[in-house]
Amino acid sequence: DAGKVLVGDEYLRIQPTGEFQSVSLIGDVLISSSDKTLVYLKDIAQIRREYKEVPDLLIYYEGKPALTLGISMQSGENVVAVGRNLLQRMQEISALIPIGMKLDIIYNQPAEVENSVSGFMLNLVAAIVIVIIVLLLFMGVTAGLIIGAVLLITVAGTLLIMELYGIDLQRISLGALIIALGMLVDNAIVIAEGMMVRIQSGMNAAKAAKDVVGKNSIALLGGTIVGILAFSAIGLSQDSTGEFSRTLFYVILISLLLSWITAVSTTPLLCALFIKAKKNAGSEQDPQDAYSGFVFMLYRGFLKKALHFRGLTMAVIVALFAIAVYGFGFVRGGFFPDSNTPMFFVEVWEIEGTDIHKTRDDTLKISEYIRSLPGVTKTTELIGGGDQRFSLVYEPKERSPAYAQIIVQTETREQIAEIWEKADAYMKGFVNIEPIIKPLRIGPGRDSKIEARISGPDGAVLRQLSEQAKEIFRNNAGTKEIRDDWRQPVKLVKPIFNEQVGRQLGINYEDLSKALKYAFDGTQVGLYRDGIRLLPIFSRAIDEEREDISNIQDIQVWSPVLQQGIPIAQVVKRFETVWENTVIRGRDRRQTIIPSCNPETGVDSTALFERLRPQIEAMELPPGYQLAWGGEYEDSTLASNSLASALPGGFLLMILTTILLFGKVRQPLIIWLTVPLAVIGITAGLLGLNGAFDFMGLLGALSLIGLLIKNAIVLIEEIDQQIEEGIESFKAILDSAVSRMRPVMMAAATTILGMIPLLSDVFFVNMSIIIMSGLAFASVLTLIVVPVLYSMFFKVKYREEV
Structure with missing residues (x-):
């Protein structure tokens, strides 16, 4: 750039000749020698074009050098359609790829999304089929088909509204639909069952619809609102976990409200059209006659005994509750589950300061062994840093010559555990590496499940405290991958500058540093333009001098006083080798070091943390130093706190809803x-x-609360209505419980059986277990405990003759 000059009203750019048209022409540059003669640069230097001597990042694909290209999708686009277009484009340009090179896909998110959504759609269809089969078996063909039709209408309406509001079909939204299936049919079951009993007993269809909908619509609406509010903490949570799973709340909100609308509108219409009175039904019969079957009478007799011995019944329930609370302490903890994509990562950490070529050689050996294992389809090796961020939950590491990552892809997810174990055993033979094997996560999380965060002003003291913490980790069974994020100190060569001699020779510290840099790394002296690229031009000593550190004393430094180069040994007192921290991390503007570890395979991380925590906290910290916990504990605490901040509002609304439904206190108290x-x-x-009781398990527990309260509301509302109609209290309790047995059991059965497909999904398995097992017992709570508590709160006397 030679500048610009104003000529009249124009600026003209100035560009002299002399630009190099090729690398070889650089050698034709004339320079002045000490005897004032001109010589060509090529006569005193070797000029060559080559790659950077110490690369920042090396990429290999299945052990061969590679380049990677990351492609991101624009906002609002269909990822599956974009993936198909990309594959088509790759096929079109395949003919342009040079011979000896090939184009492969490392990670194909569109294909993963398509497989995941297709699998979930199959699970959704399977769940709907299971629910309909259960309805047909226990409600009869006509009623079963009616409720099934209402379910399909509700699901279709939910999908339509999701499309209108831009809620994509993905793992969370489809999982929410499966979770909601049992709740979706709950409202329709209550209406259909009530109308079926009345119509078959001879009641006019219109009257039956008015009677059933009039009695149950408000109670069902209240129960539906409570069910929605049970998930409100997810919708209101503001942290990353809430953002990740927020569509769960929206889908539940849409589907449950639609289920109530279809239950009080479509269900009565279909029942009136298709359910006919029994042929032997003359005048209107007592609807309670429909509950004279064996199962109903068996339950009636059992409930009557429970009401008779209500004190003993509650004592058994309280004892079971105490045992369950104690047993809950043995339940495994967790945060977010791993992905079901057949992929995992092997991180290779060499000793800090290791040459990137040594890291490459070790990484390629490990990768070659992993590829030889059965089930491994391909590996990608990245030396010096991580890959591009191909997934939201993938976090690339910062660049380091001592770091490498191997992306391992397998045929199935089930093969990962065995390959993982063999790879871990093989890497124990590399004494200088610290490997970490980690799965592809499906949600928020960290590489180390247990992290102790120590902050303070002095790096040396922090190092000592970190070593104490790591020693505690090592002394406890079940720990592995013990490290800290400052890594190891690195050796440093420190020439001790003789300032007195240096001043006499006109040499300062900066001159010494430049001479050393020229002799080893080289000094940039210019730029060479190669088309659209600017290549740096480096001047440095010959390889024989640079590769032998014993030549360091003979390196020449220019003395302005003597007007010649002198060995740096004349201005350096001695050379010392010391240790330095090349990695110093901070948090909140304070130096912070994080010693960390992971649990061994099969060891519960929560139990291990609870064992390590008192030992680490017992460490004596100097004044000005602080200890805080990170890792899975911090993530789960933040997620729980975020939920906890939203839970009081949701629970308050749930409580207010139940109080407003009854206008009294005792009925809501029984429910809660x-x-x-x-x-x-x-x-x-x-x-x-x-x-494991992880974050998704917590959401399952919240949904279980909504289901339990909803069933209890409908039962207590029925008891109150029968008492208001003049039926004796004890008989009202028995009759109401018997009339609600089938809807409660049907709702439980459809929910439990409909969630069977989710048991195979690693993300929803714990939520499914909690809802299925909890709901099975919740049905007993509704049918046994609620009537018993009602009789105790309202002092209803036992009557043998009822």
């Missing part, structure tokens, strides 16, 4: 007293099926 008892079913299910 049964809520904690759901832990009995939750504990039994998690311990029996080796589930």
Whole structure:
């Protein structure tokens, strides 16, 4: 750039000749020698074009050098359609690829999304089929088909509204539909069952519809609102977990409101059209006659005994509750589950300061072994840094020559555990590496499940505290991948500058540094334009001098006083080798070091954390130093706190809804007293099926609360209505419970069986276990405990003759 000059009203750019047209022409540059003669640069230097000596990042695909290209989708586009267009374009340009090169896909998110959505659609269809089959078996063909039709209308309406509001079909939204299936048919079951009983007993269809909808619509609406509010904490949560799973709340909100609308409109219409009175039904019969079957009478007799011995009944329930609370302490904890994509990562950490070529060689050896294992389809090796962010939950590491990552892809997810174990055992033979093997996460999380965060002013003291913490980790069984984020100190060569001699020779510290840099790394002296690229021009010593550190004393530094170069040994007292921290991290503007570890395979991270926590917190910290916990504990705490901040509002609205429904206090109190008892079913299910109470499990527990309260509302509302109609209280309790048995059991059965497809999904499995096992016991709570509590709160006397 030679500048610009104003000529009249124009600026003209100035560009002299002399630009190099090729690298070889650089050698024709004339320079002045010490005897004032001109010589060509090529006569005193070798000029060549080559790659950077120490690369920042090396990429290999299945052990061969590679380049990667990351493609991001524009907002609002269909990822599956974009993926198909990309594949088509790749086929079109395949003929342009040079011989000896090939184009492969490392990670195909559109294909993963398509497979995931297709699998979930199959699960959704399977769940709907299961629900309809259950309805046909227990409600009869006509009523079963009616409720099934209403279910399909509700699901179709939900999908339409999702499309209108831009809610995509993905894992969370489709999972929410499966979770909601049982709740969607609940309202329709109550209406259909009530109308079926009345119509078959001889009541006019219009009167039956008016009677059933009039009695149940408000109670069902209240129960539906409570069910929605149970999920409100997800919709109101403002952290990353809430953002990740927020569509769950929206889908539940849309589908449940639609289910109530179709239950009080479409269901009565279809029942009136298709349910006919029994041929032997003359005048109107007592609807209670429909509950004279064996199962109903068996339940009636059992409930009557429970009401007779109500004190003993509640004592058994309280004892079971106490056992469940104690047993819950043995349930595995967790945060977010891993992805079901057949992929995992092997991170190779060499000793800090290791040459990137040594890191590459070790990484390629490990990768070659992994590819030889059965089930491995391909590997991608990245040396010096991580890959491009191909997934929202993938977090690339910062560049480091001591770091490498191997992306391992397998045929199936089930093969990962065995390959993981063999790879871990093989890497134990590399004494200088610290490997981490980690799965592809499906939600928020970190590489290390247990992190102790220590902050303070002095780096040396922080190092000592970190070593104490790591020693505690090592001394506890079940820990692995013990490290800290400052890594190891690195050796540093420190020439001690003789300032007195240097001043006499006109040499300062900067001159010494430049001479050393020229001798080893090289000094940039210009730029060479190669088309659209600017290549740096470096001047440096010959390879023989640069590769032997013993030559360091003979490196020449220019003395302005002597007007010649002198060995740096004349201005350096001695050379010292010291240690330095090349990685110093901070948090909140304070130096912070994080010693961390992971649990061994099969070891519960929560239990291990609870064992390590008191030992780490017992460490004596100097004044000005602080300890805080990170890792899975911090993530789950933040998520729980975010939910907890939203839960009080949701629970308050749920309580107010139940109070407004009844206009009294005792009925809502009965309902809320049964809520904690759901832990009995939750504990039994998690311990029996080796589930974990993770974040999704917490959401399952919240949904279970909504289901339990909804069933209890409908039952208590029926009891109150019968008492208001003049039926004796004890008989009203028995008759109401018997009339509600089939809707409650049907809703439970459809929900439980409809969630069977989710048991195979790693993301929803714990939520499914909690809802299925909890709801099974919640049905008992509704049908046994609620009537018993009602009789105790309202002092209803036992009557043998009823």
